[in-house]
Amino acid sequence: MRFYPLLALLSLLLGLLVGALGYGEPYILPWYMFFTAIVASLYGLPWGLVAAGVSTLLLLLFPGFQAMGAAILLLSAYLAHGVGETLRRAHRRAKGLARSLRYLTLALEGLAGARNRTELLKSLPERLSELGAGGHVGVWVPEEEGFRLLASVPPLSLDRIPATGVVGRAYREERPLYIPDVRREEGYIAAPGLPSLSELALPLKERGQVVAVLNLERPRPFLEEEVEGLVRFAQAVSLELDQLADLEARHLLAELSERMESARSKGEAARKALALLVEVLGLESGALWEARGARMVALGHHGVTEPSLLKVLEEGLPYGVGLAWQVYETGSPVYTARYAEESRVVPALKALGWRTFVAHPVPTLGALRTRRVLVLGQQAARPWRKAEEEMLLLACRTLGLALERLEEKERHERVNALFLRLLEKPPEALYHPLLAEAVALVPGAEAGSLLVLEGGAYVYKAALGYDLEALQAMRFSPEGMLLWYGLGEREARKGVPRVMSVEDRPIPEISHQTAPEEVIDAAGRALEIQANLCLPVTYQGEVLAYLNLDNLHDPRAFGEDSLEAARFFAAPLATLLHESHSRRLLEEAALTDPLTGLGNRRAFERAFQEELARAKRYGYPLALAVLDLRGFKPINDRLGHAMGDLALKRVAEALKRGRRNGDKVFRWGGDEFAVLFPHTPKGGAVAAAFRHAQAIGEICLEGHCLGVNIGVAAFPEDGDTEDALLSAADTRMYQAKAQGLSVVA
Incomplete structure (x- = not known):
């Protein structure tokens, strides 16, 4: 287009030349028409009319001027303006688009240089400042009840806005929002001191989640191509945010793996992991809990200084108290920025006003429950990003594998220590x-x-x-x-x-x-x-x-x-x-009657002492029966000692068969036996004694049948010492023998 002014000037000079050579208006007019049309098409109708007037004045210098020539020049100006307006508009749009594309290209080239998410977002206003000429470019990040200004060019005196307005709508609807005339937008939030006519809000996404809103305002409308270019720029920023999230996760896992390799115990591993995660996520503190029966114990913690919280870490979490137990039961992580509203809270944390927490399961192979729970938090409220959730999931898997390795190592060491102690103690x-x-x-x-x-x-x-x-x-x-x-x-x-x-x-x-x-x-x-x-x-x-x-x-x-x-x-x-x-076999040999296999008198005295002490302490009943065989001497004298031994074995077998769970049977000596009845009142012992008497009465050897006399005594009614109870039972046994009875109680 830069050659068109030269053509206009050349047409004007050629018209003068033709007139100077003596030609009339029909030969001069076309050149002035070219001049007028070029000026009108380049600079618009006003300048076209000026060019038509200049041409008319020049025509007056030559003979044969007619008014129709002036009309033709005016018509040329008008028609050329109509055609030129489209060209001028296209030219302005092309210039504006080229300028916008140049800025966007420069901005895109700089995205790859950002080291982290925050640095990238903060750099956007500066990169796009030319596109917001006369207005402003800002990046807003969500917080609990609205948005916080992360960066802006030029700086704004307003650093927080509610969730209403164009920024809030773009965030909620998760799509670009262009408002050509903000005066017609209900809920529009004006930037103090900056005139604005149009506003463009672009959601920036990370892992498909809106994490910030890029907002541009200026006193003139955005071209359609500008809006389209900025939307594509926002998409490119979102892709770069995803790549930075991937890079951050890889760096975290690499660092975490390295720290876990150097850990020598679960506690050391917990402390190293917590220090890294608290730093990377920008939080204040954390703890790693392990479920041990009815209590969560802290394997390690980081950043905790408040005395009431240190006490909680020292004592552990009782069953069901806190988000860690909720994760233990459900196996699902809990992310919250409103801790006080959760159903399970630690009173000390709630009292201190802590608001933001994540309680995340640390996987354990083969477990029905989450054995360990990672808890991280800070006192102020903050939203959780999806990228953070994905990063924590990967980190907890890495941490879980490391802890399982260390736990197996600890188990081996402690079991081996038990083996060594076997050599030192009974x-x-x-x-x-x-x-x-x-x-x-x-x-x-x-x-x-x-x-x-x-x-x-x-x-x-x-x-x-x-x-x-x-x-x-x-x-x-x-x-x-x-x-x-x-x-x-x-x-x-x-x-x-x-x-x-x-x-x-x-x-x-x-x-x-x-x-x-x-x-x-x-x-x-x-x-x-x-x-x-x-x-x-x-x-x-x-x-x-x-x-x-x-x-x-x-x-x-x-x-x-x-x-x-x-x-x-x-x-x-x-x-x-x-x-x-x-060892016990040797001891039992000393406490066992070799003929019958029953405990001997020494075993009876030991057992009687233990059972009586237990009965006194807990208030349990305890009964004692002393048995003396009838008919044993004739078998021993007439049939020989071998048959006598057989008779004693049969009696022992009958007593073993007839005893209840917990009853203890002894051969006291010769043809005398004793039975202890723990947790049994006198009535129960008498019933058992009658059953024993009946069983013994059924034992016969070559026509000689046995019988028994039994005396029963019980604690506490018959005494509270071994001597008193033995004396009572022995006396009643002799009464039974004198009276010809099987049982006397």
Whole structure:
């Protein structure tokens, strides 16, 4: 177009030249028409009319002027203006678009240089400042109740706006919003001191979520091509935000993996991970919680200085208190900027006004529940970005793998330490420490017990969370333990652990089938047990013990990870129990009558002392029966000592068959026997004595039949000392013999 003015001038000069050569108006007029048309098309109708007037004056200089020539020139100006207006408009649009594209290109070239999301967003107003000439370019980021100005050119005195207005609409509708005339926009928020006619709000997205709004205002409308170019620019910014989020996640995972490799314990791993995540996410503090039975304990924390919060970390979270327990139950992360409104809060945090938190599960292979929960937060409210959620998910997976590796290492070290202690202490002294380690290291356990095989029955040797002394009064037959175990003898002999939950089986009812209800409910808390893990401890195919681990709160506390952890204790327990079993066999030989296999008088005195002390402490009834055989001397004298020994064996077998769960039978000496009836009042003991008398009366050898005289005494009515009770029972036994009765009580 720069040649057109030269053409106009040349046309004017040629018209003058033709006139000077003596030609008339018909030859001069076309050149002036060219001049007028070019001026009108280039500069508009006013200048075209001026050109037509100049041409008319020049025509007057030459002979033959006619008014029609002036009319033709005016018509030329008008027609050329109409055609030129379209060209001028296209030219202005092309210039404006070229300028806009130049600025957008420069802005796009600079996007790749941004190091992080915040730096990128802050740079946008400066990059696009020329496109907002006369107005302003700003970037607004969402906060709890509106938007905060992140950056602006020129600077604005307004740094926060409500969620209304054009910016708010673009954010909510997640689409570009162009308002040609803001005077007609309801809820328009004016920028103080800056005249504006049109406004363009462009949502900037990261992972498909609007994280900011690029807002341009100026005193003239945007061209359609400008709007389209800026929309594409916003899309390019969104793509760059996605790439920066990917880069940030990769850097975080690389740094986290490096820190986890150098960690030597779960606590150290927790502290290193928390320090990194708090820094990357721009938060204030965090803690990593681990569920241990009925309490969440803090593996580590970072940035916590408030005394009330340090106390919470020291004491742990009781069952059900806080978002960590909610995540434990649901397995889903919780993101909130309104902590006080959540259903589960830690009172100390609520009192301090903390508002923003994330509680995220840290995965554990094979677990039904989330064993560990990462909690990060800050006191002020802030929205959570989707990119942050994705980054935390990846970070927690990496952290979970590291913690599992460290947990397995810790488990090996502690179990190996138990093996070494086996060499230093008597086995019985290790029952409780070993049980305590099992409760601490098996996920989901908060209480437990160990029952060891002694004298053909299983007895409690250690308990955590239960009344061991009361439980030790009970004895369980192998059949009773198999009923509790539930998988059968074959699996028990193979040492297969099993999990039982109140959601699947009635734990209290099964307990009541194997033990006195009043004891197992009080001392064993059977009604409280929600889940049980039972591990048969075997040696060469014999079940030497049962390790029970319990959870009193959660039916789904135990998973495959719990079974895997429990198996770690099978080997040290088997070794411990085998050695203990060998020692116990020697002790039992000293406490066992070799002929009948019953406990001897020494065993009776020990058991009587223990049961009486237990009965006094807990107020349980205790009964005692002393038995003296009738008809034994004739068998021994007439049929020989071998038949006498056989008669004593038959009596022992009859007493064993007739005893109830918990009863203890002894050969006192010669043809005298004794029976202890724990948790049994006198009436129950008398009934049992009559059954024993009947069974013994049915024993006959070569025509010689046996009988028995039994004296029964009971605590507390017949005395509260061993001597008093023995004296009462012995006296009644002689009364029965004198009166020809089977039982005297």
